[in-house]
Amino acid sequence: MFKKEAIVLDKTKKEIKFKHTNIIHAIGTSNFSLLEIISDDPVKIMDIIITENKIIKRITYNKLTTTAKKELEKAIETIVIKDPEKFINFFNTAKPIGLRRHQLDLLPMIGKKHRMAILEHLKKKGPFKSFEEIRAIEMMPDPIKIVVGRIIAEIEDVDDIKYNLFTTPYFKKF
Numbered sequence: 001m002f003k004k005e006a007i008v009l010d011k012t013k014k015e016i017k018f019k020h021t022n023i024i025h026a027i028g029t030s031n032f033s034l035l036e037i038i039s040d041d042p043v044k045i046m047d048i049i050i051t052e053n054k055i056i057k058r059i060t061y062n063k064l065t066t067t068a069k070k071e072l073e074k075a076i077e078t079i080v081i082k083d084p085e086k087f088i089n090f091f092n093t094a095k096p097i098g099l100r101r102h103q104l105d106l107l108p109m110i111g112k113k114h115r116m117a118i119l120e121h122l123k124k125k126g127p128f129k130s131f132e133e134i135r136a137i138e139m140m141p142d143p144i145k146i147v148v149g150r151i152i153a154e155i156e157d158v159d160d161i162k163y164n165l166f167t168t169p170y171f172k173k174f
Contacts, residue, residue: 005029006037007075008047009068025059025068026051027075029082032151032167034059045071046078060170061156072155076148084131087147090165091118091134092127097163106163108149109141 006026014023016038024037026049036056043049045067064072080087094103104115117137121128128134134143147166154167 004051005048006035006051007078008043008045008049009071009075010045010065011043012065023056024049025064027072027079029079032076032079032155034061034064034155034170036063046075058170073148073152076151077144080144080147080151087143087166088128088131088134090147091143092122094118103163103165106150106165107146108153109146114140 006028008024008026010025012023012025013020015021021038022040024035024039024043026035026037027033028035028051029048035051036059037049037051037054038056039049039054041049061069091104096102097106102115104110104118105112110118114137117140118134121137131143134140151166154161154164154169157170
């Protein structure tokens, strides 16, 4: 069971049924869903709030306010740092997708050499226990930035991403 929490990205007003209503744009902490929430609670950007019975709907990246888009990366980084086991476990359990592709290949800044170094480490030394251990691989970019970059790409749905590694895809109604 996942927590019904979200990080506030922006607070705005919106007209709903001819009445101005306080709306919060937020990102869910468990599955990175972008949410529109009704709330009169005094909140600040980057506050963690409970979303139980407050969610109006799930929204796409394009529906976020400009401020919310600017705060998105910082919010995702906060979520990743707060729950590192989930993302370190991804590096430990990543598998081939097909004959020529691996889940690690889908991460930004990870090329063939990094993938081979990660797999070699897992084979020789066992699973990673921290982001620092991943960072220790030669020429490895910051693993937190790698994960955050992939999550943002999935949320923005850049180039109609085929595989969602960390987010729940937004299905458009036709």
